[in-house]
Amino acid sequence: MRQGFTQHLGAIRRFFLKRAPVADVDDLVQDVAMRMHTRRADDPIANVEGYLFQTAHSVLADRGRRDSTRCRSSHDSLEEFHHPVEDRSPERVLEGKEQWSMLLAAMEDLPARTREAFVLHRFEEMQYAAIAGHMGISVSAVEKHIMRAIRRLADAIA
Incomplete structure (x- = not known):
């Protein structure tokens, strides 16, 4: 299962980059990884790529529903402030x-x-x-x- 996820990681990132703010992409990819990780191992997937993209679509829809119930504009944006970022x-x-x-x-x-x-x-x-x-x-x-x-x-x- 992990191999299938890693094999399609780039495509999943591109999927989210086209549909979500860049700042959210890593979180969305992580949500897909967590759903794949917590999935029952005894239930095999015939089409891993299709399942991954369906999961990615569901994660994006869930995020949209969750964000629509929150007033995101009431939160301060960190972009408004200058914070030195620790080098990676x-x-x-x-x-x-x-x-x-x-x-x-x-x-x-x-x-x-x-x-x-x-x-x-x-x-x-x-x-x-x-x-x-x-x-x-x-x-x-x-x-x-x-x-x-x-x-x-x-x-x-x-």
Whole structure:
């Protein structure tokens, strides 16, 4: 699955560059990666490229829906201020890639229900009550799953 994603990474970036602000492209690509990563491994995909682009389209639609409910103009733009940007040294880039790999590995190690609750809350932006209904568990159980995930992921990249 990862190989299929990496093979089409450039095309997915170009897809988003044509349809979204440049500042959002990396986040959108990451959302596609997270959806692919959290997908059930026992359900094979016949057409990986088609599935990736359908996922990218869904991510873009979800972002549009989410942004339409928020008043983005009320937020200050960082472009209005001059902030020196830290240079991306090769060491810093490598460190970021290593942390990303550790985070993905830690997510794979999470119990399935914990990972599902975490992804639904953090990436699908579902409320605890909605997650509880979706998973057939109590809100308290959802809170515990999410806290467990956060602790384990923080420990993994610390």
